[in-house]
Amino acid sequence: MSVFGDAAVYLNDPFNWTRRGGILDLLGQHLTVSALAVAAAAVLAVPAGVLLGRSGRGAGAIVVLSNVSRAVPTLALLTVFAVTPIGFSSAATVVALAVFAIPPMLTNTFVGFREVDRDVLEAARAMGMSRRQRLARVEFPLALPLVMTGVRTAAVQVVATATLAALVGGGGLGRIINLGFGQQDFGQMIAGAVLVAALALLTELVLVLVSWALTPGRRRLPFAGVRRDRPGQPEPTAAGVPL
Template identity: 40%
Template sequence: MTDILAAFGWIFDPANWVGAGGIPARTLEHILYSLLTLVLAAAIALPIGFAIGHTGKFRGVAVGVSGALRALPTLGLVVYLALITANISIVPPLIALTILAIPPILAGAYSGLESVDRAPIDAARSIGMTGWQVFAKVELPLALPLVIGGIRSGALQVIATWTVAAILPVGGLGRFLIDGIAVQNYPEMLGGSIIVIALALVSDGLFAIVQRLVVPRGVVAGRVRDTAEGGRGRTRTTAPEGATTS
């Protein structure tokens, strides 16, 4: 309990809120690093995931590659990339963490498209929609909650793991942990960890809101209508999906 109080004392110390090494500056650096990583990972993973989900091809390869990328030790990869490139800038951890963020985003993309019911897809094709129109107007809107869920998972991993990048002379909240270890400043280490946790929770909450907002209204209305119609039947041995009320 004393350590926690000391950590919060460090967080709310005005001296730690000013300058290039202060909490606001380090938090902003961490956010920018995380956003850049997510953008790069999404630019790679989403097109591949959408292609796999739309065509149904190479899913086994994607699952295998995703599993292999998840198994890579992030800290070891950061150090290895820094050594082979002779680069101690932001580049090695950016590459390593982009690799880390690809699997959940890729899984969310192809799983989202695979989860779409075939009925609306077949209906869209029957009225003459092209493959691209089916994807853009039917599959993607219905799959978007799971796609956002994949990005949400990737964001949490990236925010938490960017702290290890501070083993190199880069910014971010990991500086408080690495610098604190060097001088045995435990309130600084614990305080930095608390800020990382808070940032991850805020990010998760924002993505959860977005995930709810992107659910198509027709899908929600359809579930409510199905529930209402199902309640009129005489048999109650099985309940329709969504029939549970709080």
Template identity: 70%
Template sequence: MNVFGDALVYLNDPFSWTRPGSGILDLLAQHLRISGAAVALALLVALPLGIWLGHTGRGGAFTVALSNVGRAVPTLAILTIFAVTPIGFGPTATTLALALFAIPPVLTNTYVGFRQVDQDVVEAARAMGMTGRQVTFRAELPLAVPLLMTGVRTAAVQVVATATLAALVAGGGLGRIINLGFGQQDYGQVVAGAIVVAALAILTELVFVALSWALTPGQRTLPWRRMRPKVA
């Protein structure tokens, strides 16, 4: 039997899902906790900073430079650095490393989203007597939502996929399935772990696409629904 057949056998075994501590369901819960905490931390840092920079028009070069540096530094290198600091190994180190990995796309897309808002809309809002805060959150933010959510979606998918590295630093998550498979030379288990992680990443993508669609202001049409011509 090939490795894909072994992977299907592993995934069809109920014990693989319910094994205490190392079953797929327990590891999935750990994976989601780590990923969710990392994305939330990244949003807390990147969204206010991106909104402020985009609204004021400052820091464009800083934002681009930070994005490039953030994408160039591998998460595993950050985990290695954390290992020789008081942070050490474990879920905290993984969460912080993944948050640093998620900040650049959120920050960049938020900044670009605000800068691409039509300045006529901004001036009209100011002419109506809106304060700077009202212009930011009532005029600019709704129009920046599509690009902003693209950054959030990109960050979330990247974090979910990269969180498998948590298993290398005693952080838990679905990466343990792959790690244990390599340790036991059970490549069917390795492929099974990869399938679960890939499926979770695709599901995350779909969830955030739906969320972006729901949050985008204006008339919305389902992507798969064709517009029917009106009959006179």
């Protein structure tokens, strides 16, 4: 039997899913660590991106921070934490993954608020809106697609990278891959990789739907192609009546 057949056997065994320390337990650990890391990164990155984007300052610093943060390996951070009071723990994994998730959120939030049309802001100001009202009712809705893109990118990266926690004694689906490697069970390794890939894809899909639901304005189904009018078909007006 091939390694892919062994992986299918592993995934189809109910005992591997329901036993203590099985797939469901490890999945819960993986999701918990990933969610905490993304939430911690969002608490830091999104407000900072909003402040810098509205002020128009710090673009160079954001680029440098983003590039430097991406160059620091998550596994290296986990190893450094081993000699600190944090040690090898879930907290260390959450902190390392949060550092990894901050750059895309910060960059996209900054760009999203910087790209808001100045004419729209001037119109809102002329209507008597306060600074807070402009933020909540004009800037944030317009910047939301880019903000959500940053959150989605960070979340998928975190879900995929959280497998490294198993290398330093952490939990999550990476433990399946780690155990398979230690036992030279390549079928189990493939099964773990499939689970992580499926979870990353599911995370992408869920956040695309969330972004679609939250984005104001005219909507079309996610992943749907752009509708092309037939040649000669008149364009409708706002009232739906041809010009």
